[in-house]
Amino acid sequence: MLMHYFDLAWRNIKLTPLISLLMVVAIGIGIGVTMTSLSVYHMMSADPIPQKSEQLYAVQLQTMDDGQTWNTSDDVPTQLTYIDAQYLMENSPVAKRAAMMKSGAAVHLDKADSAPFIEDVRITGRDFFSLFGLSFLHGEAWTQAQSDQAAPVAVISEDLAERLFQRSDVLGESIYLDERSYEVIGVTQSWQPTIKFYDVNNGPFQQAEHIFIPFSHIEAYQLHSWGNTNAWKNEETRSYAQFLNSEMIWLQFWVEINSQSQLKSYQQFLMDHMLEQQKLGRFNRKELDYNLKTVNEWLGYNQVIDPDNKILVGLSFMFLAVCLANILGMLLAKFLKRAPDAGVRRALGASKRQIFYQHLVEVALLGFLGSLVGILLAQLGLIGIRETMSIYVGIAKMDWVMLLISPVIAILACLLAGLFPAWVVCKTSPATHLKVQ
Amino acid sequence: MSEIKPILNTLMRSKAGALLLILQIAITLAIVSNAISIVSDRVDKLSEDTGYDEQGIIAFTVLTYNRNIDRAKQFKEDMAKLKEIDGVIEAMTVSSIPLSSSGGSWIVSDNPDEMLGKRVDSGYIQANYKVLSAFGLSLSEGRDFEAQDESEGGDGQFPSVTIVSRAVANKLFGEGKGLNEFIYSGDNMMKIVGIVETMKSQWPDSKMGDNVMLIPRERSSMYQRVIVKTEPSKRSKIMKLIEPLLLENERQRVIIGIKGLDEAKAQTYQRDTLMIRMLVALIVFLAIITALGIFGLTHFNISKRTKQIGTRRALGARKSAIFSYFLIENALVTVFGLVVGALAALYLGGQLMALYNIPALDWSMVFYTALTMLAMSLLSVYQPAKRAANISPSIATRSI
Numbered sequence: 013m014l015m016h017y018f019d020l021a022w023r024n025i026k027l028t029p030l031i032s033l034l035m036v037v038a039i040g041i042g043i044g045v046t047m048t049s050l051s052v053y054h055m056m057s058a059d060p061i062p063q064k065s066e067q068l069y070a071v072q073l074q075t076m077d078d079g080q081t082w083n084t085s086d087d088v089p090t091q092l093t094y095i096d097a098q099y100l101m102e103n104s105p106v107a108k109r110a111a112m113m114k115s116g117a118a119v120h121l122d123k124a125d126s127a128p129f130i131e132d133v134r135i136t137g138r139d140f141f142s143l144f145g146l147s148f149l150h151g152e153a154w155t156q157a158q159s160d161q162a163a164p165v166a167v168i169s170e171d172l173a174e175r176l177f178q179r180s181d182v183l184g185e186s187i188y189l190d191e192r193s194y195e196v197i198g199v200t201q202s203w204q205p206t207i208k209f210y211d212v213n214n215g216p217f218q219q220a221e222h223i224f225i226p227f228s229h230i231e232a233y234q235l236h237s238w239g240n241t242n243a244w245k246n247e248e249t250r251s252y253a254q255f256l257n258s259e260m261i262w263l264q265f266w267v268e269i270n271s272q273s274q275l276k277s278y279q280q281f282l283m284d285h286m287l288e289q290q291k292l293g294r295f296n297r298k299e300l301d302y303n304l305k306t307v308n309e310w311l312g313y314n315q316v317i318d319p320d321n322k323i324l325v326g327l328s329f330m331f332l333a334v335c336l337a338n339i340l341g342m343l344l345a346k347f348l349k350r351a352p353d354a355g356v357r358r359a360l361g362a363s364k365r366q367i368f369y370q371h372l373v374e375v376a377l378l379g380f381l382g383s384l385v386g387i388l389l390a391q392l393g394l395i396g397i398r399e400t401m402s403i404y405v406g407i408a409k410m411d412w413v414m415l416l417i418s419p420v421i422a423i424l425a426c427l428l429a430g431l432f433p434a435w436v437v438c439k440t441s442p443a444t445h446l447k448v449q
Numbered sequence: 450m451s452e453i454k455p456i457l458n459t460l461m462r463s464k465a466g467a468l469l470l471i472l473q474i475a476i477t478l479a480i481v482s483n484a485i486s487i488v489s490d491r492v493d494k495l496s497e498d499t500g501y502d503e504q505g506i507i508a509f510t511v512l513t514y515n516r517n518i519d520r521a522k523q524f525k526e527d528m529a530k531l532k533e534i535d536g537v538i539e540a541m542t543v544s545s546i547p548l549s550s551s552g553g554s555w556i557v558s559d560n561p562d563e564m565l566g567k568r569v570d571s572g573y574i575q576a577n578y579k580v581l582s583a584f585g586l587s588l589s590e591g592r593d594f595e596a597q598d599e600s601e602g603g604d605g606q607f608p609s610v611t612i613v614s615r616a617v618a619n620k621l622f623g624e625g626k627g628l629n630e631f632i633y634s635g636d637n638m639m640k641i642v643g644i645v646e647t648m649k650s651q652w653p654d655s656k657m658g659d660n661v662m663l664i665p666r667e668r669s670s671m672y673q674r675v676i677v678k679t680e681p682s683k684r685s686k687i688m689k690l691i692e693p694l695l696l697e698n699e700r701q702r703v704i705i706g707i708k709g710l711d712e713a714k715a716q717t718y719q720r721d722t723l724m725i726r727m728l729v730a731l732i733v734f735l736a737i738i739t740a741l742g743i744f745g746l747t748h749f750n751i752s753k754r755t756k757q758i759g760t761r762r763a764l765g766a767r768k769s770a771i772f773s774y775f776l777i778e779n780a781l782v783t784v785f786g787l788v789v790g791a792l793a794a795l796y797l798g799g800q801l802m803a804l805y806n807i808p809a810l811d812w813s814m815v816f817y818t819a820l821t822m823l824a825m826s827l828l829s830v831y832q833p834a835k836r837a838a839n840i841s842p843s844i845a846t847r848s849i
Contacts, residue, residue: 034741041734049727118514118703128703130512190514191701246635319805320724323487327728330480331735337473338742344465345749393730400723432465 014373021374028346032378035342039382042335043422044389049324051394051414055407056217056317060205064145064268065307069278070210071100071265073286074301075294076244084313088303091213091240094230094256095294096285097263101137101227105281108143108268111227112136114211114239117189119223121176131172132238133189134221135230141167141200143268144210151183151198154226158197162232165225167198172222192233194225206406207316209307211264213239216316217403230256237262259294269304279304332421336429339378343433347371351440358442371434372427379426383419390418452770456778466746471786474822477739478790479797482818484728486798486810491721494654499714500614500647501547502585504681505538506710507688508546511673515701520669523699527675530698534690536683539583542667543674544575545651547584548714552651557634557662559621566633569620571613571660572650576676577667581612581645583678589615591628591643598642599665608665612643614650616659639664654717676710684709739822740829743783747775747833751840758837759844768838775834776827783826787819794818 025032059065073096074088081087092100097111115135120128134140138153154165166187170180173196177185186193208218229235234252241262249255269275279302286300305313347354354367362370390410397408460467511527513520524542531540545552553573560566574580578594591612600608611632618627618641631640650661679687692704715722751758758771798810 031745034745038738038741041738045731045734118512128514130703130705191516318720320720323801323805323807324724324727324731327480327484327731330476331731334473334476334480334735334742335738337469337476338738338745341466341469341473341742341746341749344469345745348753396726396730397723400726401719403719404723436465 017370017373018377020370021377024350024374025377028349031342031346035339035378036381036385038335038338038342039379039422039426040385040389042332042425043383043386043418044393046325046328046332046421047386047390047410047414047418048393048397049321049328051390051410052397052404052408053317053321053325054414055206055409055411056321058206058411059308060207060209060311061144061307064143067268067270068143068307069267069269069304070307070310071267071282072303072305073282074297075259075261077296078298080244082244086301086303088301089242089244089261090314091242091261092263092265093259093261094263095289097265099285100265100267100282103281103285104267105277106267106269106274108139109266110137110140110143111263111265112140112211113230113237113263114214114221115235116238117223119172119176120188121186122188122193126176128188131223132219132221133223133225135225135227135235137227139268140224141198143266144203144205146200146203149199149201150181151196153198159226159228162226162228164192164194165197166194167200167224168196169200169202169222171202173199189223189225200224204406207311209311210266211239212311212314212316213264215403216311216314217407219406267304275304332425336425339426340429340432343375343430344436347433347437351437354437355440355442355444358440364438367438368434371437372430375426375430375434376423379423380419382426383422386422387415387418452774452777453781456774456781460778460782466750467782470743470746470782471789473739473742474783474786474826475790475793477735478787478815478819478822479793481732481735481822482794482815483797483801483810484732485818486814487807488725488728488732489814490808491725495718495721495725497649497653498647499548499649499653500584500586500645501649501710502678502681503548503711503714504709505585505679505684506583507677507679507684507691507707508549508710508713509675509691509707510705511675511695511702512705513671513673513699513702516671518699518701520671520673524669524673524675527695527698530694531677531691534687534694536680536687537677538680539579539678541577541579541583541676542669543580543676544573544666544668546674546676546710546713547572547574547651547661548649548653548710548717550652550654550717554651554657555634557617557621557632559630559632561633561638563633567621569617569660570657571617571662572652572657573662573664574651575664575666575668578665580663580665581643583676585678586645586648588612588643589646591641593643594663594665599667607637609639610642611639611662611664612645613641613662614648614659615644615646617662618644620660652717653714654721736825740825743779743826744829744833747779747830750778751775751833751837754837755840755844758840759842762840763842771840772834772838775830775837779826779830779834780823783823787822791815791819 072088072090073092075093076089082089084090101109101111113135114132116130116132118128119131120126138159141153149170153167154163158165173180173182176187180199182196182199185196187196204220207216208220241260243260245259247258249258249260267278269278282302283300286295289295357367394408394410398405528540531537554570555573556563556568557571558566558568578596578599581588581593594612598608598610600606621627621632622630627641628644629640631638648661649659650657652658688707691707695704761771794815795810801807802809
């Protein structure tokens with residue numbers, strides 16, 4: 013029966029090509045506009061690391077004196093001082109943790125034909141890779157001993173390996189970061205989370221780094237952050253040692269916590285650290301405060317989704333409603349014109365219900381065709397977004413969820429619009445139409 | 450006007466079509482007027498005067514990765530070489546590039562103890578004493594920097610003078626005041642020797658968008674920003690010469706992001722450009738869809754009423770009467786839709802303002818959008834109404 017309805021629907025669409033085309037275009041435009049903004053929203057709000065987002069926690073400590081404010085909802089700074097980050101790295105009650113920051117360097121091979129280029133560098137602990145699930149193609153992360161000695165070793169991504177050496181197995185090769193030579197000890201598989209959740213300081217949609225070096229290099233080579241370094245206190249920071257010991261806030265910190273009891277002990281650990289530091293004159297506060305936020309809590313806290321995008325999603329759904337009202341009008345016109353047909357079918361024994369379903373099948377078919385146009389338009393829209401905003405390269409695209417959901421939205425919307433016209437047609441009594449003919 | 454009553458009667462008899470049109474028009478007005486309001490706000494922001502010679506300035510960054518190079522000496526040579534290029538007016542190192550969303554800021558106060566005085570967040574730009582003219586800024590009060598105001602970077606004495614934007618002076622000392630006053634930041638004390646009316650900071654889009662101060666202190670750091678002021682007509686040609694020239698002087702460095710100041714500004718406002726484009730696309734599509742809807746529905750109404758129209762014509766109605774019937778019918782429905790839409794628009798505007806950082810929707814914006822939509826609606830009904838008017842009276846006598 014359903015196949016018969018599809019056949020009828022297709023015939024009817026061909027019988028009224030112009031109005032059918034208009035409807036398909038109207039649905040197409042509606043779906044195109046909606047899916048364009050919805051896809052961006054979907055990518056912006058998608059969990060960037062679904063397999064572990066509930067185990068990974070961003071660590072924040074309230075280091076500021078009472079009365080100081082920060083641009084977060086609870087006035088807790090989003091980054092840590094070097095003193096705290098260093099301590100949390102070395103005295104952790106949980107296995108996997110990493111302090112980190114973004115820096116950068118001129119990358120080259122110290123050969124005449126190798127023009128240096130700028131790359132961001134992630135300076136972090138050796139747990140970074142296992143924390144965030146990066147897998148190694150060749151080699152592995154640096155050892156604790158290498159980190160302790162600040163050995164000049166680096167892990168790079170396969171993309172960078174290809175760029176520099178035109179192959180991925182480059183273990184043992186040396187690359188230059190600025191004027192220092194590093195031995196490549198690991199090559200990771202390409203890793204590009206949709207949201208750079210582990211460091212949202214310079215925009216959450218920045219690309220992930222391709223070079224990773226040990227955290228101990230910060231002190232050993234006096235490295236500075238290429239991210240944000242903030243101060244809330246007037247301090248003498250002319251020498252690098254003064255800078256490291258200051259209240260400057262410039263490091264991110266992540267831990268993996270796998271159970272409630274681990275969480276408890278980690279919370280205790282943070283409190284103990286702050287109490288200890290209080291004795292040294294830091295944490296001048298009545299109440300000590302810290303945050304442990306899971307990935308998704310962290311992204312919400314940092315307001316990663318652009319409010320402009322929320323506005324656009326809202327407006328596009330209203331736009332879709334206009335398209336629907338439009339289609340409803342056209343369907344009404346189209347179905348009523350064909351009411352005599354339905355009258356004959358009713359007289360020949362078709363039930364109201366069958367007439368109703370037959371028309372809904374036609375509407376659904378229109379919706380499906382419209383969604384194809386819509387997906388095409390949305391692709392154009394997304395290209396436009398990527399052109400306008402280069403940083404959205406990773407998120408202005410349609411994943412398969414959005415691709416599958418487009419026809420669903422289109423068909424549901426059309427069915428909604430088709431209910432009333434189909435009902436009007438099916439309730440017409442056969443007699444009136446038979447008389448006219 | 451006597452026609453309105455029968456028109457209303459007809460409308461009441463087939464409510465569905467009219468209701469749909471009203472719904473469409475109302476939502477369209479709500480969306481379009483709010484979208485236009487947002488677009489015009491963003492366009493204003495983009496076209497706001499920044500004070501700088503955006504078309505003449507080239508900005509870029511030099512990363513000198515060899516720490517053994519005497520950078521101060523190197524940059525002196527570089528700047529001299531750059532100034533030899535035909536069309537280059539000035540070249541200097543600066544601590545950050547205005548409008549580029551990146552650079553240094555601090556809190557300044559009118560009191561040595563900032564907790565006791567007024568405080569303001571301000572961007573700062575350190576460069577040599579000719580910075581004002583290099584940026585193409587015009588001084589509105591006080592004097593420009595002189596050579597002896599300048600202090601060398603590094604551990605040298607911090608300069609004791611500054612030129613600030615009007616916004617900084619106003620916030621610390623009150624409207625129109627501030628010249629020759631002293632301001633403090635940390636251990637530094639500076640006298641305001643000049644005030645520039647319009648000068649945007651590195652973050653033109655932020656709360657400190659108008660707050661910026663110039664400090665006469667030449668820099669030559671590892672990661673050093675540079676600006677080159679050119680004759681705008683020769684700028685694109687000069688832009689291509691910079692990298693080869695600098696690398697020829699010294700190879701062990703990387704030149705990053707050579708671009709015009711206008712381009713740097715455009716990048717800062719990328720989000721707004723995107724929003725403008727998306728909303729304009731939305732408005733255009735909506736206009737097309739709604740016009741199509743009105744056109745289609747009138748068409749449908751006419752084909753449904755062909756016989757009635759024929760009868761009216763046979764009974765003596767003139768073509769103009771039929772034409773105006775449809776025009777008035779459409780106008781009635783449209784105006785009703787617009788009234789509902791205006792209320793919806795204001796409600797939506799209020800919601801957007803409450804939820805997001807969107808300026809209030811202006812009544813006049815809704816009014817003008819409604820007027821345009823009325824005109825558009827009448828235009829799209831014109832052809833179908835003309836067709837209706839041309840229905841021959843003889844239709845009425847057929848097939849009854």
